[in-house]
Structure formats: structure tokens, C-alpha cells
Amino acid sequence: MEKWPTEESMIAACEAQGITIEHHCCLRLAFAISHPSEVEHQGQNRILDWIASWNEYRIPIAYDGYASTVMEYCPFCGKGLPESLNKRWYEQLYALGFSDPGDEEIPEEYESDAWWRN
DSSP states (O other): OOOOOOHHHHHHHHHHTTOOGGGSSOHHHHHHHHOOEEETTTEEEOSOEEEGGGTEEEEEOOOSSOOEEEOSBOTTTOOBOOOOOHHHHHHHHHHTTOSOTTTSOOOGGGGSSHHHHO
8 A cells, every 4th residue: 555755745745836735724635636646557647636716626536528526525634625716706707797707818816826815
């Protein structure tokens, strides 16, 4: 069974990917979203996804294309995860005059967590 890397190596991996550990409930969750697992015959596989613009954590599901399910609790420390900001993201962009924010060129801060952190 593969063991988790050391705390120092998880911190280094997060920093290398630009993941701010303090923005997540625990180091293991931050590491999981920053570091895909390597499977010899498949290459990199995502463990978990974090959609920064919605502050939404998702579990990828094997499917022909992209599919995932929203997580409500951290699988590593058990803490409740924040409610998705998906609806608020769309509401704010509609209020700014966008009719289809998912397919339109939107302000850069809405492409990340900047819009809700500020």
C-alpha cells in the first residue's frame, strides 16, 4: 500500500502548484488537489478537483469525458467543506450583464478565487 509523502514534501508540492495550504481545511486536501497520482500505465490521474472560482471540491468520476460529484466533507480530516459558490458566481456575472458566463469572456478575477476572497 502506498504511503502518504512526508509533510515537507506535501508542502513543497502545494507551493510548486501555487496552492495556498491555509485556504483549505487540511494539508492532505491541499496536497490531493495539487498533486495527481501517477499510475505507470495510465500517467497522471487527478485525485480530487478544486474549482477555485466556486470554492467547490469535486471527486472525478470515470466517464467518457468529464464527470464529477461535489464533496461535502473532507475525506482526510472529516471537516465540512464550504458551500459551493457556483450559484453566486452566475448571479454576479448575470448582474454584470453576461448572458452565458460559462461560454463568454469574463473578467479575470472570476476565473479564480479572487472575486470571492476580496
